Amino acid sequence: MxxxxxxxxxxxxxxxxxxxxxxxxxxxxxxxxxxxxxxxxxxxxxxxxxxxxxxxxxxxxxxxxxxxxxxxxxxxxxxxxxxxxxxxxxxxxxxxxxxxxxxxxxxxxxxxxxxxxxxxxxxxxxxxxxxxxxxxxxxxxxxxxxxxxxxxxxxxxxxxxxxxxxxxxxxxxxxxxxxxxxxxxxxxxxxxxxxxxxxxxxxxxxxxxxxxGTGGPPQRVAAIAPNQYAWAPPVSDTLVAGYVHEIENLPDGVRTAVLPEGAFGAEEADPASLIQPMREAARARAIDIVLGFVQAEGRTRYNFALVFPADGGNPVRYLKQHDLISPHGHDLVFAPGTRTGVEICADLDFAQPSRDYGAAGTTLLAVAASDNDENGWQHSRTGLLHGVENGMPVAWAGQNGSLMISDGWGRVLAQARTGGPAAFTTITANVTGPGPTVYSRLxxxxxxxxxxxxxxxxxxxxxxxxxxxxxxxxxxxxx
The missing domain is CATH 1.10.1760 (Arp2/3 complex 21 kDa subunit ARPC3)
Structure with a gap:
C-alpha cells in the first residue's frame, strides 16, 4: 500500500x-x-x-x-x-x-x-x-x-x-x-x-x-551606446566629443544614428554645449541623430528624445509616452523630412504608439533605450516584436544592455552587448521592411x-x- x-x-x-x-x-x-x-x-x-x-x-x-x-x-x-x-x-x-x-x-x-x-x-x-x-x-x-x-x-x-x-x-x-x-x-x-x-x-x-518578401529601398542605420553606464550624466565637453567622434567615424551611407535613453541630462532645455556640436555633426555627415535627454525642471524630470535633422536645423523633441516618473507625451515624432519614428525604451512595452507609427507608414523606428544589463536581450526583442507587428525596422540603442538592429520582418541584422573595453559600442546595418500590416490597421x-x-x-x-x-x-x- x-x-x-x-x-x-x-x-x-x-x-x-x-x-x-x-x-x-x-x-x-x-x-x-x-x-x-x-x-x-x-x-x-x-x-x-x-x-x-x-x-x-x-x-x-x-x-x-x-x-x-x-x-x-x-x-x-x-x-x-x-x-x-x-x-x-x-x-x-x-x-x-x-x-x-x-x-x-x-x-x-x-x-x-x-x-x-x-x-x-x-x-x-x-x-x-x-x-x-x-x-x-x-x-x-x-x-x-x-x-x-x-x-x-x-x-x-x-x-x-x-x-x-x-x-x-x-x-x-x-x-x-x-x-x-x-x-x-x-x-x-x-x-x-x-x-x-x-x-x-x-x-x-x-x-x-x-x-x-521584399520591402522598400534599404537605409543604413547605426546604434551607439557607451560601455560605462551612467544615467543622464551632466552634459560635458568630453562626453559630447566622444559621441561626436563615433558619429564622425560611422561608415559611409549611414543616414540615422540612434543614441541611448538618458544619454545626457541637464536643467537647461537647450544646453549649448550639447545642441551646437550635435547640430554640426548632423550637418557634416548629413545624418539624423536621435539621442536621449533628461531635463530636470525643479522636481520634475522630462524624459525626451532629441532628434537632430540631417540639415543641421534645430532639434525636435519626443516626450516619452509611458513613464512612471516623467510626464507623458502624446505625439508621434518623425525626423524632419523622413518617416523615421522615435520612441523611448518602455514605450515598446505597450502596443501604442508603435501601432500608430506603423499605420502612419513609418520606415524606421529609432528607439533610445536603457536596460538593467541582464534584460537587454529580452527588452530589445520586445521592440523587435512590435516592429514585426507593424512592418517596421527597429534600431535599438540601449545603454547598460543591448544594441540591436532588425528589419521589418524581425530578422536581427546586427547586435552587440554594452560593457566592452572601448568607450563606446557601435553597430550598423542596412534595413527595410514590408510597411503597414493587417495588425497596423485592425x-x-x-x-x-x-x-x-x-x-x-x-x-x-x-x-x-x-x-x-x-x-x-x-x-x-x-x-
Whole structure:
C-alpha cells in the first residue's frame, strides 16, 4: 500500500520537475526558443490522468519554479524589483497557467479535445492581453517574446499581433496533449489532429512567404551606446566629443544614428554645449541623430528624445509616452523630412504608439533605450516584436544592455552587448521592411477574439466543475 502511494506521487513530481526545467531554459532573459513550446506539455499530458487538485498543484509549482531563471535579476532590478513587482509577475503567470490547465483538463475529460486545444491557449492569451491593457508597466517576457530570434514564428504578429504568436506557442502543446489524452473517440482525435496540422502549417507557411518578401529601398542605420553606464550624466565637453567622434567615424551611407535613453541630462532645455556640436555633426555627415535627454525642471524630470535633422536645423523633441516618473507625451515624432519614428525604451512595452507609427507608414523606428544589463536581450526583442507587428525596422540603442538592429520582418541584422573595453559600442546595418500590416490597421482584434473564446469556454466549464473529478475513470486517478 505504501509502495503504491509512493509510486502515485512519482509521476506528478517527475512531471513538475521536467516542466520546470523546460520552463527555466525556454523562457526568461536568455530563452532557448524551441523549449518554450515544450515546457507546458508534460503538465498538460498529466492533467487528465490525475485528480484535479494534483494537476493544478503541479501546474502551479512547475511554472513558478520555471520563473527561477529571473529571480536573481529581480532581486537587484530597479525596473522589476522582486518585491512587489517580481512576485506579482511570477505568481500571476503561474496562476494563469493553472487556469489554462484547469480549463484544458475540464474539456478533455468530457471528450472535447478540439475545444480544449483551442480554448486553453485562448485563456492564456486572453489573460495576458488583459494584463497588457491594465498594467501601467505594460508587458514583456511572454512566450511570444521568447521567440524573438525565430522570425519564421513571429510573422503571424503582422496579422494578429503578438497575441497570435502567444496563442500559437501555447496551442501546439495543448493540441498534442489533447490528441494523446486517454479515452477519446476516434473522431475527436481526427478533428483535433486535422485542425492542429492546418493551424501550424498555415502559420509557418505564412511566415515563410512573409520572409521571402521584399520591402522598400534599404537605409543604413547605426546604434551607439557607451560601455560605462551612467544615467543622464551632466552634459560635458568630453562626453559630447566622444559621441561626436563615433558619429564622425560611422561608415559611409549611414543616414540615422540612434543614441541611448538618458544619454545626457541637464536643467537647461537647450544646453549649448550639447545642441551646437550635435547640430554640426548632423550637418557634416548629413545624418539624423536621435539621442536621449533628461531635463530636470525643479522636481520634475522630462524624459525626451532629441532628434537632430540631417540639415543641421534645430532639434525636435519626443516626450516619452509611458513613464512612471516623467510626464507623458502624446505625439508621434518623425525626423524632419523622413518617416523615421522615435520612441523611448518602455514605450515598446505597450502596443501604442508603435501601432500608430506603423499605420502612419513609418520606415524606421529609432528607439533610445536603457536596460538593467541582464534584460537587454529580452527588452530589445520586445521592440523587435512590435516592429514585426507593424512592418517596421527597429534600431535599438540601449545603454547598460543591448544594441540591436532588425528589419521589418524581425530578422536581427546586427547586435552587440554594452560593457566592452572601448568607450563606446557601435553597430550598423542596412534595413527595410514590408510597411503597414493587417495588425497596423485592425489592432488587437486577435487578443479580443481570444478573450471572447476564453470567457465563453470558462462560463461553459463552470457548471461541471463539481463533477469533473468523476469524469476521470478510476483507473486514471490511481496512476
Amino acid at each position: 505504501e509502495r503504491q502511494a509512493r509510486e502515485a506521487w512519482l509521476l506528478p513530481v517527475g512531471v513538475l520537475l521536467c516542466s520546470a526545467v523546460l520552463g527555466y531554459l525556454g523562457t526568461g532573459l536568455a530563452p532557448v526558443a524551441v523549449l518554450t513550446w515544450l515546457a507546458p506539455l508534460p503538465v498538460l499530458l498529466l492533467a487528465p490522468r490525475v485528480p484535479v487538485r494534483t494537476a493544478l498543484g503541479v501546474a502551479f509549482g512547475a511554472y513558478l519554479l520555471g520563473t527561477a531563471n529571473s529571480w536573481g535579476f529581480q532581486l537587484h532590478s530597479y525596473d522589476e524589483p522582486m518585491i512587489p513587482v517580481g512576485l506579482m509577475i511570477n505568481l500571476g503567470m503561474s496562476l494563469t497557467f493553472v487556469l489554462t490547465v484547469w480549463l484544458f483538463r475540464s474539456l478533455v475529460v468530457r471528450g472535447r479535445a478540439l475545444s480544449a486545444a483551442v480554448a486553453a491557449p485562448a485563456v492564456w492569451t486572453g489573460v495576458l492581453f488583459v494584463v497588457s491593457v491594465a498594467n501601467p508597466k505594460g508587458l514583456m517576457g511572454t512566450f511570444a517574446n521568447d521567440q524573438g530570434d525565430v522570425p519564421l514564428v513571429l510573422q503571424t504578429a503582422a496579422v494578429g499581433g503578438m497575441w497570435a504568436v502567444e496563442f500559437l506557442v501555447m496551442f501546439a502543446p495543448c493540441a498534442v496533449a489533447a490528441l494523446l489524452s486517454p479515452g477519446l473517440p476516434r473522431g475527436a482525435r481526427l478533428r483535433t489532429g486535422t485542425v492542429a496540422v492546418v493551424v501550424i502549417a498555415a502559420a509557418l507557411g505564412f511566415g515563410a512567404l512573409q520572409l521571402a 489592432g488587437d482584434w486577435f487578443g479580443w477574439l481570444c478573450l471572447a473564446i476564453a470567457l465563453a469556454a470558462l462560463i461553459a466549464a463552470l457548471p461541471v466543475t463539481a463533477t469533473s473529478r468523476r469524469a476521470v475513470p478510476a483507473d486514471r486517478t490511481r496512476r
